[in-house]
Amino acid sequence: MTDPGGAEGEGTSGSEGRGPEDAFIRLRGAARTYGEGRARVQALLPVDLDIAAGDYVSIAGPSGSGKTTMMNLIGCLDRPSAGSVEIDGRDVAGMSEEELARLRRETIGFVFQQFNLLPRSSARDNVAMPLVYHGVGRSERERRADDLLQRVGLGDRTTHRPNELSGGQQQRVAIARALVGAPRLILADEPTGALDTKTSGEIIALLESLNREEGVTLVVVTHEPALAARAARRIAMLDGRIQSDERGAAAQADRAEP
Numbered sequence: 001m002t003d004p005g006g007a008e009g010e011g012t013s014g015s016e017g018r019g020p021e022d023a024f025i026r027l028r029g030a031a032r033t034y035g036e037g038r039a040r041v042q043a044l045l046p047v048d049l050d051i052a053a054g055d056y057v058s059i060a061g062p063s064g065s066g067k068t069t070m071m072n073l074i075g076c077l078d079r080p081s082a083g084s085v086e087i088d089g090r091d092v093a094g095m096s097e098e099e100l101a102r103l104r105r106e107t108i109g110f111v112f113q114q115f116n117l118l119p120r121s122s123a124r125d126n127v128a129m130p131l132v133y134h135g136v137g138r139s140e141r142e143r144r145a146d147d148l149l150q151r152v153g154l155g156d157r158t159t160h161r162p163n164e165l166s167g168g169q170q171q172r173v174a175i176a177r178a179l180v181g182a183p184r185l186i187l188a189d190e191p192t193g194a195l196d197t198k199t200s201g202e203i204i205a206l207l208e209s210l211n212r213e214e215g216v217t218l219v220v221v222t223h224e225p226a227l228a229a230r231a232a233r234r235i236a237m238l239d240g241r242i243q244s245d246e247r248g249a250a251a252q253a254d255r256a257e258p
């Protein structure tokens with residue numbers, strides 16, 4: 001079994017005095033199985049996990065170890081087969097699909113490996129699109145999209161379409177899009193999986209700046225050890241379980257050199 005209390009209790013880097021009662025994300029016995037009978041896969045064994053607001057957490061582990069399954073539960077993109085998931089003190093189990101969609105829209109920004117941009121739309125329109133669901137008018141949507149593109153260093157690429165941008169630039173557009181709802185939590189699942197090493201470092205540094213400067217809670221899935229090591233708290237998964245959960249000064253030193 002995992003021991004989230006132990007990791008929280010060390011209090012060595014930035015969350016001093018925070019106990020599990022302050023958890024922004026709380027999983028209790030949360031498990032996920034896929035399929036039935038012979039095809040049944042236990043993708044995530046029952047896990048207890050608390051993540052404090054403002055923390056920077058990496059989730060590492062080999063392919064198939066359950067990283068995305070756990071992220072999808074944290075991000076309310078999926079529901080657990082057993083156990084509970086609470087976001088900001090609210091149990092996800094009792095929520096309708098509509099309430100879940102609203103929670104995601106207002107609280108969480110998602111960044112994925114494959115960017116998931118609309119290919120025929122400009123960077124501006126990709127970023128502005130979610131604001132339609134926030135009930136924002138067109139000119140205001142475009143103004144905010146341009147501000148966010150500026151924020152991620154793409155102020156001069158607002159009218160470019162995805163195929164006119166590099167991979168790193170496309171991921172920046174996706175990050176700008178993730179920021180439209182002013183999320184308190186950013187979930188990035190292998191955000192650098194399709195990028196070269198130098199660009200990966202730049203993308204992680206951009207995500208880290210949102211954590212550091214705006215206090216956004218940052219959870220990054222990566223199978224690259226050097227990137228995982230930069231986080232304040234480092235979770236490693238294996239075979240559907242949390243294998244280790246560390247917080248410590250060594251990684252803080254790494255983190256100071258982007």
Ligand SMILES: Nc1ncnc2c1ncn2[C@@H]1O[C@H](COP(=O)(O)OP(=O)(O)O)[C@@H](O)[C@H]1O
Binds near residue numbers: 035042062063065
């Ligand atoms: N939709 C699904 N249906 C059936 N099995 C799945 C599904 N999604 C994931 N799995 C299985 O669950 C396990 C964990 O997958 P995943 O969470 O995607 O791992 P990771 O992100 O660490 O690569 C794997 O064995 C995978 O094949």
Ligand SMILES: [Mg+2]
Binds near residue numbers: 067068069189
């Ligand atoms: Mg995955």
